[in-house]
Amino acid sequence: MTAGLCQPSLFINNRTKFFATSEHMQISIVNLNKSYKRHGEKRSPVISGLNLFIEKGESFGFLGPNGAGKSTVIKILMNFIRSDSGEIEICGESILNSNVRRYVGYLPEQPIFYDHLTAEELLRYGGKASGVQDDSLEERISWLLDRLNLSHAKKKPIRTYSKGMTQRTGLALAMVHDPDICILDEPMSGLDPMGRKLVADFILDMRTAGKTVFFSSHILSDVERLCDRVGVLNKGKLLFCGPIDEFKNLTGDIERSFVSMIENDNRGRG
Amino acid sequence: MKHIWLVSGITIKEGIRNRVLLGVLFFALVMCAVNVVVTGSFTRDLGKVAVDVGLSTVSISGLAIIFFLGMPLLAKDLDKLTVYLVLSRPIARRDYILGKFIGLNTLVFVSVLILSVITAISVKLIMGLSPAYIPPLFSWTVFAMAVFFSFLSLVVMTSLSILYTCLSSSTYMAFIFTIGTYLIGQNIELVRTLLKQANPEGSLTLSLLSAASWIFPNLSAFDRKTSAAYGLDFHWSTFGITTAYAVSYTLLVLFITVLVFNRRELT
Numbered sequence A: 001m002t003a004g005l006c007q008p009s010l011f012i013n014n015r016t017k018f019f020a021t022s023e024h025m026q027i028s029i030v031n032l033n034k035s036y037k038r039h040g041e042k043r044s045p046v047i048s049g050l051n052l053f054i055e056k057g058e059s060f061g062f063l064g065p066n067g068a069g070k071s072t073v074i075k076i077l078m079n080f081i082r083s084d085s086g087e088i089e090i091c092g093e094s095i096l097n098s099n100v101r102r103y104v105g106y107l108p109e110q111p112i113f114y115d116h117l118t119a120e121e122l123l124r125y126g127g128k129a130s131g132v133q134d135d136s137l138e139e140r141i142s143w144l145l146d147r148l149n150l151s152h153a154k155k156k157p158i159r160t161y162s163k164g165m166t167q168r169t170g171l172a173l174a175m176v177h178d179p180d181i182c183i184l185d186e187p188m189s190g191l192d193p194m195g196r197k198l199v200a201d202f203i204l205d206m207r208t209a210g211k212t213v214f215f216s217s218h219i220l221s222d223v224e225r226l227c228d229r230v231g232v233l234n235k236g237k238l239l240f241c242g243p244i245d246e247f248k249n250l251t252g253d254i255e256r257s258f259v260s261m262i263e264n265d266n267r268g269r270g
Numbered sequence B: 001m002k003h004i005w006l007v008s009g010i011t012i013k014e015g016i017r018n019r020v021l022l023g024v025l026f027f028a029l030v031m032c033a034v035n036v037v038v039t040g041s042f043t044r045d046l047g048k049v050a051v052d053v054g055l056s057t058v059s060i061s062g063l064a065i066i067f068f069l070g071m072p073l074l075a076k077d078l079d080k081l082t083v084y085l086v087l088s089r090p091i092a093r094r095d096y097i098l099g100k101f102i103g104l105n106t107l108v109f110v111s112v113l114i115l116s117v118i119t120a121i122s123v124k125l126i127m128g129l130s131p132a133y134i135p136p137l138f139s140w141t142v143f144a145m146a147v148f149f150s151f152l153s154l155v156v157m158t159s160l161s162i163l164y165t166c167l168s169s170s171t172y173m174a175f176i177f178t179i180g181t182y183l184i185g186q187n188i189e190l191v192r193t194l195l196k197q198a199n200p201e202g203s204l205t206l207s208l209l210s211a212a213s214w215i216f217p218n219l220s221a222f223d224r225k226t227s228a229a230y231g232l233d234f235h236w237s238t239f240g241i242t243t244a245y246a247v248s249y250t251l252l253v254l255f256i257t258v259l260v261f262n263r264r265e266l267t
Helices: A070-077 A098-103 A119-129 A134-147 A163-175 A193-208 A220-226 A244-248 A254-269 B002-016 B019-039 B046-079 B093-129 B140-167 B171-198 B204-215 B225-230 B236-263
Strands: A009-012 A017-020 A025-036 A044-055 A059-063 A085-090 A104-107 A181-185 A212-216 A229-234 A237-243
Touching: A025 A070, A025 A212, A044 A070, A044 A212, A044 A237, A059 A070, A059 A193, A059 A220, A070 A085, A070 A181, A070 A212, A098 A104, A104 A163, A119 A134, A119 A163, A119 B002, A134 A163, A163 A181, A163 A193, A181 A193, A193 A212, A193 A220, A220 A244, A220 A254, A229 A244, A229 A254, A237 A244, A237 A254, A244 A254, B002 B046, B002 B093, B019 B046, B019 B093, B046 B093, B046 B140, B046 B171, B046 B225, B093 B140, B093 B236, B140 B171, B140 B225, B140 B236, B171 B204
Parallel strands: A059 A212, A059 A229, A104 A181, A181 A212
Antiparallel strands: A009 A017, A025 A044, A025 A085, A229 A237
């Protein structure tokens, strides 16, 4: 993405008001609310007044127990579901504009692909859909498949892949257009240690290359290794947002900090 | 436009590699063989029976492709969220719907083309074996027009199947709605005509049926088996009006589908 495409924006937080430019801010979520109506019952809030700002080149870990609302936030960011209220921008552009996803690479929690396509065909489609030129696309596909250890299976239908291979194919698809922002929903779930290392190394490489990485995870050791900052979400409320060291220093151990924060919040809510 | 072709491209690829398509084509081939064998046992109107069975095979096979290939492909996208891999790209939801529609109709078109060639061969064979029973006015142009109308009715049904899949939360319901619409569309005009004859001064049922005929497609307008069997020429204005009806109905359904799909939460 070129810097010129991002316009300066004004983000209004509940507590603070500040200006951010595209040079610094790539994802901004302001006062996001989302609730679901289930079986005619009253709408129950899933996300309440969430404010979150991710800077350019930052690796941000989104933590929270099951059902905290992490995936909901990611799905709203990708415009798969609609928020009840709030302003969400990527590179200063509204997420309602489909063109904004040109800058985004997305990996769902459980990637499911078209069964009869091969990895190579899938990546070719992904690259073309994101506007990658034909001449550089083949080179990129070949590099990605090699990097994620999928070259041997590139001509096989995806339905024959193992879970780990499917997850890595999803990561390759997310990265095929070399996006500036990577949104990864539980990128390491269900992977064996080798697969986890491969994906973790890939995320580290993206971080080194100055890409913005926003990912949710349950695996705290990975978060500790890969993130600059973390956000902790519980029952739709952001409990903490700050540098990973600050979070760790709350108790001296990342896992203990996480557990005590969630338990305190649950106790506080009764 | 580029995005629409991309979505239709992967829909076609996925469809072609699906065994359901082969199964439907195999069924059609068997039906054509049966046509040749069974028609021989009729003692009159051989030509009409051959054309009727042949064109019915084309229609039924086309419907089978919509029901067993098209709808499951779309339903899988929405139920298993394969749609994420499309909509996580800079592809608008409108382009996704149009791409799916074009992709599915391309599959239906190619199948109808193959089936109509096979049907034409079987009809030609039957007429060759029993030249005395060839209707004197039989024309391959009218036969081709009947096939084209059959395809138009399938285009209308494809658009409706996409709408129902986007509207309902369950594939099963979408399936039921599509079959229901097909049956209503095939018979509504006949029932209306019969009711009109029985109650020339009108009734509540007739009014309701008239209202329904504005909502459901009049699929009987696309049924030209009799014209094809006897070579009854139909006027070009009929051809133009019926084609315009199919196109405008389809566009309206697609417009509603895009509105519905734009509001749908993909979870």
